Amino acid sequence: MTRRTPTAVDHYDALSAVVRMVRSGRARTRPELGAASLLGRTVISQRVEQAIELGLLEDAETGPSSGGRAPRQLRFNAGRGLVLSAVLGAAALDVAVTDLDARVLEHRHLEWPIARGPEETLTALDAEFTGLLETRRDTPLWAITLGVPGPVEFSTGRPSQPPIMPGWDGFDIRGRLQGRHRAPVWVDNDANLLALGEARASGAGADEMIFVKVGTGIGAGLVSEGRVHRGSKGAAGDIGHARVLEDNSVMCRCGRTGCLEALAGGWALARDAVTAVHEGRSRYLAEIHGAHGEITPADIGRGVTVGDAWCLTAVARAAERVGSLMATLVNFYNPAHLVFGGGVLTVGDAFLRVVDHTVRSRSLPLAATDLVIRGSALGDLGGVAGGAHLAVEALLSADAMAAWTPLGSPSAVDPDRLTAGA
Numbered sequence: 489m490t491r492r493t494p495t496a497v498d499h500y501d502a503l504s505a506v507v508r509m510v511r512s513g514r515a516r517t518r519p520e521l522g523a524a525s526l527l528g529r530t531v532i533s534q535r536v537e538q539a540i541e542l543g544l545l546e547d548a549e550t551g552p553s554s555g556g557r558a559p560r561q562l563r564f565n566a567g568r569g570l571v572l573s574a575v576l577g578a579a580a581l582d583v584a585v586t587d588l589d590a591r592v593l594e595h596r597h598l599e600w601p602i603a604r605g606p607e608e609t610l611t612a613l614d615a616e617f618t619g620l621l622e623t624r625r626d627t628p629l630w631a632i633t634l635g636v637p638g639p640v641e642f643s644t645g646r647p648s649q650p651p652i653m654p655g656w657d658g659f660d661i662r663g664r665l666q667g668r669h670r671a672p673v674w675v676d677n678d679a680n681l682l683a684l685g686e687a688r689a690s691g692a693g694a695d696e697m698i699f700v701k702v703g704t705g706i707g708a709g710l711v712s713e714g715r716v717h718r719g720s721k722g723a724a725g726d727i728g729h730a731r732v733l734e735d736n737s738v739m740c741r742c743g744r745t746g747c748l749e750a751l752a753g754g755w756a757l758a759r760d761a762v763t764a765v766h767e768g769r770s771r772y773l774a775e776i777h778g779a780h781g782e783i784t785p786a787d788i789g790r791g792v793t794v795g796d797a798w799c800l801t802a803v804a805r806a807a808e809r810v811g812s813l814m815a816t817l818v819n820f821y822n823p824a825h826l827v828f829g830g831g832v833l834t835v836g837d838a839f840l841r842v843v844d845h846t847v848r849s850r851s852l853p854l855a856a857t858d859l860v861i862r863g864s865a866l867g868d869l870g871g872v873a874g875g876a877h878l879a880v881e882a883l884l885s886a887d888a889m890a891a892w893t894p895l896g897s898p899s900a901v902d903p904d905r906l907t908a909g910a
Contacts, residue, residue: 502527503893504886506535507544510562511589511884517559536562542893543568566591569630569897571879572617572669575678575871576602576609576636577830578652578704578755582872583613585620588630590688590876592869594620602637605655610664617669628899629671631883633875634661635678637705639722645675645907648722651729651742652705662907672898672906674879678871679725679830680716683709685866685874686827696824698817699864700727702810702839703831704754704785705741710821716878728753732813748813752806754785754831760802761788770798785833792838800838807839811846818851818859829864830871882906 505525509515515524521532539545548563566589574583581600584592596616602609613634621629638650645662647653665673683699690697695714701707706728710717718724728749729742740750750756761783765774772794776787791799814826826847833839844861851859864870882888883898883906891905892898898906 500886500890500893502531503535503538504884504889506532507539507564507889508881508884510539510545511564511880516561518562519559521562538893542896564589567627569899570621570624570627571630571876572620572632572671573872573875573879574613574616574632574634575681575875576600576634577678578602578637581609581613581616582868583616583620584869584872584876585624586872586876588876588880590685590873590880592872593624595869595872596620597868602653602656606659606661606664610661613665614668628897629669630898631879632665632669632671632673633681633879634665634673634675635681635871635875636661636675637678637707639726640675640677640718641722642674642676642718645673647675651740666903666907670899670903672879672883672903674875674882674907676716676875676878677707677709677718677722677725679707679709680718681709681871681874681878682830682864683711683725683827683874684716684877685870685872686825686829686864687711687714688877689866689870689873690825694825694827696822697827698725698814698821698823698825699827699829700810700814701830702752702754702806702828702833706749706753706810708817727813727817730813732809748809752809754788754833757788757802757806757833758783758785761798764798764802770796772796773798785831789831789833789836792833793836803833803839804842806833807842808846811843812850814843815847815850818847818855822855823859825860825862827862827864829867 506521509524515521518532543565545562546565548561566587569588571586579601581598584595586592636647638653639648641648646658647656650656661675662673679701682701686699687694687697697711699709708725708727710725729747731746732748733746736745738750739745740747761773764770765777772791773783777783788799792803840863848856888906892901895901
């Protein structure tokens with residue numbers, strides 16, 4: 489991202505702080521902005537007027553009085569631009585268009601195996617993006633985000649040795665999408681976007697969070713002081729390929745053995761379910777296998793709902809294995825919230841009950857005393873909402889605003905100026 493000259497620092501720092509505080513709800517009036525930011529009244533007044541001229545803020549209703557004239561409240565203009573946000577899983581694709589407050593305006597879910605590779609996948613994604621914008625041509629596109637199920641070099645937007653994404657390693661996703669749509673693009677791990685979306689929806693109390701995605705595969709997103717922690721190579725949170733079993737016979741899709749995902753991931757449970765059918769241990773699964781020739785993680789999730797004994801046992805065993813690893817991470821990281829989502833196996837109480845018991849029984853008392861363990865509040869929309877928050881927060885940073893506000897909109901700036909070195 490283009491860096492500012494020293495003489496511009498104070499101006500854009502103040503503008504960015506004012507807009508971000510109103511957007512987050514931390515301050516709603518000019519006096520509240522002054523108290524929260526410690527900026528002078530004149531600076532607050534100037535930056536608020538500039539933000540109003542840019543269409544980022546607008547005056548709203550009168551706020552409560554503290555003794556003198558009632559102050560005019562400010563409102564963030566979330567309709568000023570659009571964000572296209574997508575999340576790729578191992579077998580599905582979620583695509584959405586949001587406003588600048590990350591509210592989903594339209595959402596589409598497609599069955600799509602990521603193994604079809606980057607060219608075919610991104611061509612399909614382009615078509616979905618175009619369709620979402622078709623009826624919204626009067627509102628400018630501000631940004632695009634994409635979450636993928638593997639490590640990402642965040643500064644370049646390229647997947648970095650992703651275990652379950654054949655053909656994607658090092659692919660220039662950002663360049664491909666920016667060239668097609670002429671908007672700044674951010675690419676991140678899907679669990680990171682789920683974690684960010686959940687943290688923003690939960691408020692400041694969830695600024696220390698581990699979000700665990702248990703779907704076809706397993707991954708985690710880490711939030712520290714309200715910011716995503718990615719690690720030096722983008723591999724933070726890749727818990728699915730942590731070795732949890734000293735048994736070389738349990739092969740993972742990544743080519744290693746004993747991985748958590750190979751024991752507790754949705755694809756692993758589906759693999760074991762076929763064996764259970766051949767051994768006559770589940771009439772419910774046998775009927776599904778006979779009708780469709782395969783068993784999916786969703787079938788196992790539904791089996792838990794209808795009370796199938798094999799499905800209940802398999803999901804409980806998976807939950808215990810996940811919970812055992814998370815207990816170690818709770819001791820190490822000491823989060824305030826441990827949130828589960830991202831797949832059908834986490835729907836309902838069966839999975840969470842076992843995880844909760846396992847984590848609390850194996851964690852240090854101090855780390856677990858006030859720990860909140862819960863399911864996701866956003867469900868399937870968490871990742872696309874998190875992507876929108878990621879993009880908007882980047883565009884409202886002081887450096888980005890210094891690049892685009894002189895031209896009035898991010899859409900008027902070369903996307904590379906906004907994403908280089910992100």
